[in-house]
Amino acid sequence: MDLLTVGTFARPPDDLALRALQPTLGADRTLLGGGTWLFSTPQPHLAGLVDLTALGWEPLHVDDDGLTLAATTTFATLAGVDPAAHPAWPAVGLFAGCCEALVGSWKVQRVATVGGNVCLGLPAGPMITLAAALDGTATLWDRDGGERTAPVVDLVVGPQRTALAPGEVLRSIHLPARALRGRTALRKASLSPLGRSAALLAGRLDGPDDGSGFTLAVTASLPRPAVLRYPAVPDAGTLAADVAALGDAVGVGGGWYDDPHGSPAWRRAMTLLLAEEIRVELGEVPG
Numbered sequence: 001m002d003l004l005t006v007g008t009f010a011r012p013p014d015d016l017a018l019r020a021l022q023p024t025l026g027a028d029r030t031l032l033g034g035g036t037w038l039f040s041t042p043q044p045h046l047a048g049l050v051d052l053t054a055l056g057w058e059p060l061h062v063d064d065d066g067l068t069l070a071a072t073t074t075f076a077t078l079a080g081v082d083p084a085a086h087p088a089w090p091a092v093g094l095f096a097g098c099c100e101a102l103v104g105s106w107k108v109q110r111v112a113t114v115g116g117n118v119c120l121g122l123p124a125g126p127m128i129t130l131a132a133a134l135d136g137t138a139t140l141w142d143r144d145g146g147e148r149t150a151p152v153v154d155l156v157v158g159p160q161r162t163a164l165a166p167g168e169v170l171r172s173i174h175l176p177a178r179a180l181r182g183r184t185a186l187r188k189a190s191l192s193p194l195g196r197s198a199a200l201l202a203g204r205l206d207g208p209d210d211g212s213g214f215t216l217a218v219t220a221s222l223p224r225p226a227v228l229r230y231p232a233v234p235d236a237g238t239l240a241a242d243v244a245a246l247g248d249a250v251g252v253g254g255g256w257y258d259d260p261h262g263s264p265a266w267r268r269a270m271t272l273l274l275a276e277e278i279r280v281e282l283g284e285v286p287g
């Protein structure tokens, strides 16, 4: 839709130009990623946009430490990463599944960005799930020219609420090689086959050389993402108790999420079911 209150549009061509514009960002001037959310709903408070898509950030940077995704990497680019090209990193197989969890047409997938997904902070944000399961660390640029890093899972603090300061830019997300070496499993529940995620869970089992730890990211059924970690695959009872506690104890995960995409009770039941499926899948010794 047209954003009729927007009167200024800047498209910085490089980092320097973006940095110069950052102090002007605030309640009435915001960053534009793919625009799939910004242009989907009225934004009467907005007078200006700063478009990130001409910066030319390398979508995926691979080195010995792992893989770094630019905030401007699109879902289509991420979904197109061929797991066969990264045989040492089985967790790359999670990329396509997480992209598909956002049920949008190819038009949406082609422009929606990793950074926009995280910074929008929807409970059903699949890039949040991906980064939470793979220990993703965000690099953020503040308005004064500084930089900080933070676990992505800590950036989203509630539905459409993040820990980003005004004018802060999510520059990239680093996925460490140790996590990428893990085996992963993904499960989604939604009220209809093409519905928004009501529960989206991703698990990871590290190999013996990396400590054999088990990690479970729980998203969409909670107002904010949660991660459970174990030194090895937990038994069914332990996992179920810990997963239940995330939503049952309101202070921990904020209660089970409630919106038109699923009732809290159903989300709780599905989250327990999917967690157990992931536990069983990753606990099986691959043939």
Ligand SMILES: Cc1cc2nc3c(=O)[nH]c(=O)nc-3n(C[C@H](O)[C@H](O)[C@H](O)COP(=O)(O)OP(=O)(O)OC[C@H]3O[C@@H](n4cnc5c(N)ncnc54)[C@H](O)[C@@H]3O)c2cc1C
Pocket: 030, 031, 032, 033, 034, 035, 036, 037, 038, 039, 040, 052, 071, 072, 101, 102, 103, 104, 105, 108, 111, 112, 113, 114, 115, 116, 117, 118, 119, 120, 122, 123, 124, 125, 126, 168, 169, 170, 171, 196, 197
């Ligand atoms: C059909 C359809 C289905 C959808 N399904 C889902 C879904 O299942 N789950 C879900 O989470 N979303 C969903 N969405 C919403 C949205 O499309 C996605 O969240 C998408 O990933 C947003 O990315 P974007 O690049 O288009 O963000 P934009 O719309 O450009 O921006 C979103 C927000 O993030 C901010 N932002 C963007 N980039 C940065 C950055 N680098 N640093 C700081 N702030 C930034 C913007 O200022 C804005 O507030 C859906 C949308 C459609 C149209």
